[in-house]
Amino acid sequence: MTAQHSTDSGAVGFDGVSEWGRRWRRFQRNRLALVSLAFIVVLALLAVFAEVIAPFDPNQPDFGKRLTGPFTDGNLLGTDVLGRDVFSRLLFGLRTALFIALTAELLALLCALIVGVLAGYFGGRLDQLLMAATDVMYAFPTYLFAVILATVLGRSTWSIILAIAIGSWLTQARLVRAQMIKLKTFEYVEAGRSMGAGAGTLILRYLLPNSLGPILVATSFGIPAAMLAESGLAILGLGVAPPEASLGTMITEGYKYVLVQPNLILWPFTVFALGMLAFTWVGDGIRDAFDPKDD
Amino acid sequence: MVRNDQPLLDVRGLSVAFRTRGHEQLSAVQELSVSIDPGGSLALVGESGSGKSVSMRALLGLLPANAVVGGSARWSGEGDVPGGTELIGLAPRAFRAIRGRQIGMVFQNAMQALNPTIPLKRQLTEHLRWHGSCTRAEAEVRAVRALGDVGIPDPERRIRMYPFQLSGGMRQRAMIAMAMVADPRLLIADEPTTAVDVTVQKQILDLLIDLRDRGTAIIMVTHDLGVARYLCEDVAVLYSGQVMESARLVDAVEDPRHPYTRGLIGSALELGDDSPLRPIGGNPPDLADRPAGCAFQPRCTAADGERCAEVQPLVRLADAREVRCWRSSHE
Numbered sequence: 001m002t003a004q005h006s007t008d009s010g011a012v013g014f015d016g017v018s019e020w021g022r023r024w025r026r027f028q029r030n031r032l033a034l035v036s037l038a039f040i041v042v043l044a045l046l047a048v049f050a051e052v053i054a055p056f057d058p059n060q061p062d063f064g065k066r067l068t069g070p071f072t073d074g075n076l077l078g079t080d081v082l083g084r085d086v087f088s089r090l091l092f093g094l095r096t097a098l099f100i101a102l103t104a105e106l107l108a109l110l111c112a113l114i115v116g117v118l119a120g121y122f123g124g125r126l127d128q129l130l131m132a133a134t135d136v137m138y139a140f141p142t143y144l145f146a147v148i149l150a151t152v153l154g155r156s157t158w159s160i161i162l163a164i165a166i167g168s169w170l171t172q173a174r175l176v177r178a179q180m181i182k183l184k185t186f187e188y189v190e191a192g193r194s195m196g197a198g199a200g201t202l203i204l205r206y207l208l209p210n211s212l213g214p215i216l217v218a219t220s221f222g223i224p225a226a227m228l229a230e231s232g233l234a235i236l237g238l239g240v241a242p243p244e245a246s247l248g249t250m251i252t253e254g255y256k257y258v259l260v261q262p263n264l265i266l267w268p269f270t271v272f273a274l275g276m277l278a279f280t281w282v283g284d285g286i287r288d289a290f291d292p293k294d295d
Numbered sequence: 296m297v298r299n300d301q302p303l304l305d306v307r308g309l310s311v312a313f314r315t316r317g318h319e320q321l322s323a324v325q326e327l328s329v330s331i332d333p334g335g336s337l338a339l340v341g342e343s344g345s346g347k348s349v350s351m352r353a354l355l356g357l358l359p360a361n362a363v364v365g366g367s368a369r370w371s372g373e374g375d376v377p378g379g380t381e382l383i384g385l386a387p388r389a390f391r392a393i394r395g396r397q398i399g400m401v402f403q404n405a406m407q408a409l410n411p412t413i414p415l416k417r418q419l420t421e422h423l424r425w426h427g428s429c430t431r432a433e434a435e436v437r438a439v440r441a442l443g444d445v446g447i448p449d450p451e452r453r454i455r456m457y458p459f460q461l462s463g464g465m466r467q468r469a470m471i472a473m474a475m476v477a478d479p480r481l482l483i484a485d486e487p488t489t490a491v492d493v494t495v496q497k498q499i500l501d502l503l504i505d506l507r508d509r510g511t512a513i514i515m516v517t518h519d520l521g522v523a524r525y526l527c528e529d530v531a532v533l534y535s536g537q538v539m540e541s542a543r544l545v546d547a548v549e550d551p552r553h554p555y556t557r558g559l560i561g562s563a564l565e566l567g568d569d570s571p572l573r574p575i576g577g578n579p580p581d582l583a584d585r586p587a588g589c590a591f592q593p594r595c596t597a598a599d600g601e602r603c604a605e606v607q608p609l610v611r612l613a614d615a616r617e618v619r620c621w622r623s624s625h626e
Contacts, residue, residue, distance in 0.1 A: 187402050187403075187407040188409050188411070191410075192410065195422040195425075195477075196395035205410070209412040210411065
């Protein structure tokens with residue numbers, strides 16, 4: 001607090017720092033989250049620039065050198081059973097896994113926001129109808145549902161995204177709905193209404209911004225869950241179609257040769273596990289960032 | 296204040312009931328009739344649950360969907376509508392034009408009545424823009440002026456702040472500024488001084504007096520007659536959703552006619568008065584189970600079995616007072 005502010009009894013002297021600045025500060029205080037975020041940025045860059053970085057075509061077999069170990073013949077992490085470069089496949093596999101996880105989560109979030117806002121804000125029969133539908137979906141084992149969907153729609157990237165998204169919007173929709181119901185009774189929302197705000201303004205300006213914290217946390221925890229679901233489908237043989245690589249399909253393939261060449265499972269698994277942990281810890285950090293009690 | 300024949304807001308027989316599961320309907324406000332003239336000031340006084348806030352929210356159409364509102368409330372603040380606009384049952388779109396622009400509302404809990412995620416500037420200017428009455432730059436000028444008017448120092452800087460950066464007193468003022476920035480004809484203040492400490496209370500009251508003197512009509516909802524006395528000309532005392540006594544405030548305080556008004560005055564603390572407080576015994580009745588006849592009868596010190604068991608009409612006395620007690624016309 002500067003001297004200028006202490007002269008008037010009113011304001012706490014935080015100005016110059018926006019609410020987002022303060023959140024970022026709180027996020028940074030969680031070192032693990034900060035390191036995790038840096039790690040995710042590195043992963044994302046690797047995935048985005050996979051073409052540039054990859055020394056080999058990830059899908060080009062070379063039967064002359066199958067199942068070699070790391071650092072042989074220019075293959076940084078060795079080759080797989082078809083002689084394809086593991087490092088290159090890892091980069092592209094990372095790209096596929098991240099793309100599927102992020103897109104599925106975004107799709108789920110979009111769906112959750114629409115259903116949650118409609119049910120929570122408008123209430124009444126609409127709420128009952130939407131929540132009944134959600135409950136019916138809940139009654140399905142979502143994983144089984146994803147398996148069925150991936151089987152029916154085929155093993156394309158988009159069908160996998162759809163299969164994962166359909167299973168994961170339910171909890172988030174309930175969260176959004178609960179936030180709407182809670183905030184709707186707050187006095188500032190009523191004050192907004194008393195000043196002539198319509199439903200759209202109330203939702204976009206009052207309700208959603210104030211439920212951003214929980215929604216962001218749920219989203220950041222939803223991403224590792226989507227990654228897990230993707231690799232789970234891959235293990236059941238429902239991952240992206242070969243020769244396309246994803247972390248999940250790489251782990252599944254590597255598993256077969258674990259005694260011959262453990263490298264094949266070690267590298268994708270390490271990246272996968274660390275990536276999941278990093279997303280979870282970033283979620284933790286976001287949770288801290290939105291908790292003003294820590295100041 | 297010149298009394299012309301058309302009040303700014305004329306509420307006749309307002310009733311509010313809530314549909315609930317289990318009970319048929321819970322009646323929260325019954326036959327409420329009050330009116331306020333342009334530039335007038337009215338206090339709605341009563342205990343918690345007496346229907347003060349509910350009736351005000353009913354006027355602004357802010358009640359939840361399970362509320363059943365009856366009666367009439369004529370709003371003549373628009374000027375060009377002969378006979379005024381009927382607020383009860385008004386279409387949402389038309390209501391939004393009145394809320395904020397013609398009738399402002401100040402809420403009890405300033406700590407929670409400002410949107411925490413947007414700075415004051417947007418909070419104060421946004422509704423001016425919704426109503427489409429001015430440009431962004433004009434709105435900002437008006438907002439800064441409104442903040443200055445409510446006694447917030449350095450409004451140009453403060454307007455960029457978020458609510459959490461302001462103290463309680465400042466938030467309460469910012470809220471009044473928010474209600475006033477569109478220059479409403481009527482300000483409804485719902486317990487504006489309850490959540491703040493005494494020094495701030497005084498400042499807020501002075502601010503409201505200032506607004507009243509500049510011609511804004513004020514309805515103040517409070518449970519504190521002492522506070523109302525600073526500000527208001529008229530008073531309506533509510534109990535269990537009914538007006539027990541309505542009068543000019545001085546008259547009601549100096550010469551209360553209804554036992555409940557007497558009870559309220561007797562139970563209020565006054566500086567320099569050493570006489571012991573006399574709280575009103577008992578609790579307000581359950582809305583689902585009002586006593587037959589006079590609602591106040593079980594707690595009334597002057598109750599008389601037979602007469603009080605009859606339904607008490609609101610009796611108009613000679614000096615333009617209305618009292619819901621048979622004794623008042625016999626004294």
